[in-house]
Amino acid sequence: MGSVLDQVDTPEDLKRLSEAELLQLAEELRSEIIRVTAQNGGHLASSLGAVELIVALHRVFNSPTDRILFDVGHQAYAHKLLTGRKDRFHTIRKEGGLSGFTKVSESPHDAITVGHASTSLANALGMALARDLRGETYKIVAVIGDGALTGGMALAALNKIGELQKDLLIILNDNEMSISQNVGALNRHFRTLQVQKWVQDAERFGRGVLERISPKLYEMADRAKEAAKLVLHQENPFYAWGLRYVGPVDGHDLKSLIYLLEHLKSLKGPTILHVVTKKGKGYKVAESDPVYWHGPPGFDPQNPQKIKKGYSWSQAFGDAVTELAHLEPRLFVITPAMREGSGLVKYSQTHPDRYLDVGICEDVAVTTGAGLALRGMKPVVAIYSTFLQRAYDQVIHDVAIENLDVILAIDRAGLVGADGPTHHGVFDIAYLRTVPNLTIAAPKDALELRAMLKKALEVGGPIAIRYPRDTVDPAPEGVWPEIAWGTWEVLKEGREAYILAFGKTLRYALEAAGEDPRVGVVNARFIKPLDEAMLARLARGFKLVTVEDHQAMGGFGSAVLEALARLELKPEIRVLGLPDRFIEHGGIPSLHAKAGIDAAGIRRALAALGVTLTASE
Numbered sequence: 292m293g294s295v296l297d298q299v300d301t302p303e304d305l306k307r308l309s310e311a312e313l314l315q316l317a318e319e320l321r322s323e324i325i326r327v328t329a330q331n332g333g334h335l336a337s338s339l340g341a342v343e344l345i346v347a348l349h350r351v352f353n354s355p356t357d358r359i360l361f362d363v364g365h366q367a368y369a370h371k372l373l374t375g376r377k378d379r380f381h382t383i384r385k386e387g388g389l390s391g392f393t394k395v396s397e398s399p400h401d402a403i404t405v406g407h408a409s410t411s412l413a414n415a416l417g418m419a420l421a422r423d424l425r426g427e428t429y430k431i432v433a434v435i436g437d438g439a440l441t442g443g444m445a446l447a448a449l450n451k452i453g454e455l456q457k458d459l460l461i462i463l464n465d466n467e468m469s470i471s472q473n474v475g476a477l478n479r480h481f482r483t484l485q486v487q488k489w490v491q492d493a494e495r496f497g498r499g500v501l502e503r504i505s506p507k508l509y510e511m512a513d514r515a516k517e518a519a520k521l522v523l524h525q526e527n528p529f530y531a532w533g534l535r536y537v538g539p540v541d542g543h544d545l546k547s548l549i550y551l552l553e554h555l556k557s558l559k560g561p562t563i564l565h566v567v568t569k570k571g572k573g574y575k576v577a578e579s580d581p582v583y584w585h586g587p588p589g590f591d592p593q594n595p596q597k598i599k600k601g602y603s604w605s606q607a608f609g610d611a612v613t614e615l616a617h618l619e620p621r622l623f624v625i626t627p628a629m630r631e632g633s634g635l636v637k638y639s640q641t642h643p644d645r646y647l648d649v650g651i652c653e654d655v656a657v658t659t660g661a662g663l664a665l666r667g668m669k670p671v672v673a674i675y676s677t678f679l680q681r682a683y684d685q686v687i688h689d690v691a692i693e694n695l696d697v698i699l700a701i702d703r704a705g706l707v708g709a710d711g712p713t714h715h716g717v718f719d720i721a722y723l724r725t726v727p728n729l730t731i732a733a734p735k736d737a738l739e740l741r742a743m744l745k746k747a748l749e750v751g752g753p754i755a756i757r758y759p760r761d762t763v764d765p766a767p768e769g770v771w772p773e774i775a776w777g778t779w780e781v782l783k784e785g786r787e788a789y790i791l792a793f794g795k796t797l798r799y800a801l802e803a804a805g806e807d808p809r810v811g812v813v814n815a816r817f818i819k820p821l822d823e824a825m826l827a828r829l830a831r832g833f834k835l836v837t838v839e840d841h842q843a844m845g846g847f848g849s850a851v852l853e854a855l856a857r858l859e860l861k862p863e864i865r866v867l868g869l870p871d872r873f874i875e876h877g878g879i880p881s882l883h884a885k886a887g888i889d890a891a892g893i894r895r896a897l898a899a900l901g902v903t904l905t906a907s908e
């Protein structure tokens with residue numbers, strides 16, 4: 292059989308295939324996902340696990356008339372390949388290429404733009420309301436993973452969906468994994484439901500035997516089973532939510548998936564189909580280690596090896612808190628489902644009694660931290676900048692108002708590259724600096740990170756320490772430098788101008804200034820409160836350039852301008868930051884260059900102030 296995928300450009304083509312061709316198609320999709328992810332990196336294990344489900348969905352439903360929503364959207368590579376994008380699939384996550392997630396502006400088949408978890412059900416509810424009000428009749432299907440279902444948004448939406456009884460199909464893609472092992476009582480309950488699957492298998496076997504012995508006996512047994520099911524189902528929370536629950540079924544059995552979807556498709560009211568899948572299905576290394584192969588960088592598809600990345604800021608953070616927990620018995624670290632990403636594997640193993648993964652719910656992470664602080668602990672919430680957006684009110688309402696001792700260790704601060712606009716961490720300074728009582732700091736290296744973490748435990752109050760997605764030189768174990776809290780640091784003196792930078796842009800500032808005696812560089816490591824004494828001194832005698840890997844609007848530069856106005860100082864100044872638009876996915880250095888926050892951009896700003904440097908200086 293020639294390539295089946297070659298014959299499929301749209302879901303219409305898929306509907307003409309035979310059963311054997313569909314099975315072949317699933318395998319070819321798998322190979323293409325492996326081939327391209329090996330080159331580009333990406334969400335391999337999740338996408339491999341969803342292949343049969345996506346083939347079955349496009350076989351039974353009529354996208355784009357019917358709306359198929361993918362929660363998080365990282366598992367939808369097969370969906371992209373089947374909906375007119377297979378010729379561009381090799382560009383996925385590359386600058387100017389396909390997004391790594393579903394994206395409304397990319398295809399009419401992409402029902403929602405995603406990257407953050409737990410949004411599909413509220414979106415589906417909204418679409419169902421719109422459909423019914425407009426008298427339309429298309430179907431709505433939301434595919435949500437067991438990890439995404441730990442998000443409060445998803446559970447709250449389920450509650451409303453059950454009450455309103457809108458016609459929609461929810462597919463729970465249960466692979467027992469978030470990025471790490473999944474957590475939560477619901478997740479534990481899913482395991483018991485899977486026992487039911489074992490019961491179903493045993494029942495199928497038993498039915499055959501009984502029917503051969505005596506149909507009467509089979510009938511009695513069937514009645515007993517229905518009674519038992521009622522009891523079991525009373526346990527099933529989906530019934531409490533007003534949903535029809537079907538499952539668990541094998542999420543890789545293409546034939547039975549198609550059969551089921553055909554029958555569920557026209558049921559009235561909300562149905563949840565519980566499919567059990569294997570994360571990484573069909574690729575041994577990904578099946579055996581779905582954590583690493585959740586999002587590998589490129590790899591050799593013939594001989595897939597884990598790639599050891601350089602020492603990261605996340606690891607520097609993880610090493611620091613692992614040591615600090617020995618020095619500070621009240622320290623407690625919380626992660627919202629990002630143990631690996633936040634560098635907390637070692638910490639979680641060393642201090643399991645002072646570690647908590649709350650699942651994909653950043654709001655719960657922050658407010659659990661507040662509760663810990665209220666009762667005498669020293670919580671550290673390890674959280675990506677972009678995901679902290681989910682807990683803005685919790686920072687204000689539950690932490691800052693009472694000035695609680697909660698440390699926000701903000702990872703992935705700044706542009707993050709291939710994950711694109713849903714994952715760039717470029718708003719946190721703007722949304723945090725308006726919050727009274729809250730301090731914002733940005734260390735220049737692992738040593739300063741250690742100094743800040745340790746000092747933050749002493750200083751107390753809400754403190755955000757932000758650091759980028761990047762490698763960093765490791766700091767020696769046991770070393771805890773002192774830091775003059777709230778102060779900036781002059782890294783290079785200048786005669787005419789100073790560049791105020793922090794975090795990742797500090798290296799650009801030093802590169803731009805080079806050896807030129809006219810230009811100085813300041814490590815503006817405290818973003819709130821600013822070091823206004825140093826700012827006033829510099830403003831009185833020098834031209835200034837601020838630069839940040841953050842939205843210019845509302846960022847550090849804005850804070851400097853506000854302070855200068857308050858201090859009634861009017862130096863010549865340029866503010867460099869990200870433009871007021873969403874930055875697409877791509878290579879970080881090239882995104883920085885395009886935004887003008889790299890060394891060349893800083894030199895251009897200095898030239899505009901009359902300080903012309905050449906690149907070699």
Ligand SMILES: CC(=O)c1sc(CCOP(=O)(O)OP(=O)(O)O)c(C)[n+]1Cc1cnc(C)nc1N
Nearest residue numbers: 337365406407408436437438439468469470628
């Ligand atoms: C891509 C990304 O950022 C992912 S994928 C993922 C696990 C999703 O588990 P699920 O069971 O839903 O899917 P599975 O991978 O198929 O098992 C997380 C936690 N994240 C990070 C994350 C964290 N927090 C929020 C609000 N959104 C996201 N996307």
Ligand SMILES: [Mg+2]
Nearest residue numbers: 436437438468
């Ligand atoms: Mg999962």
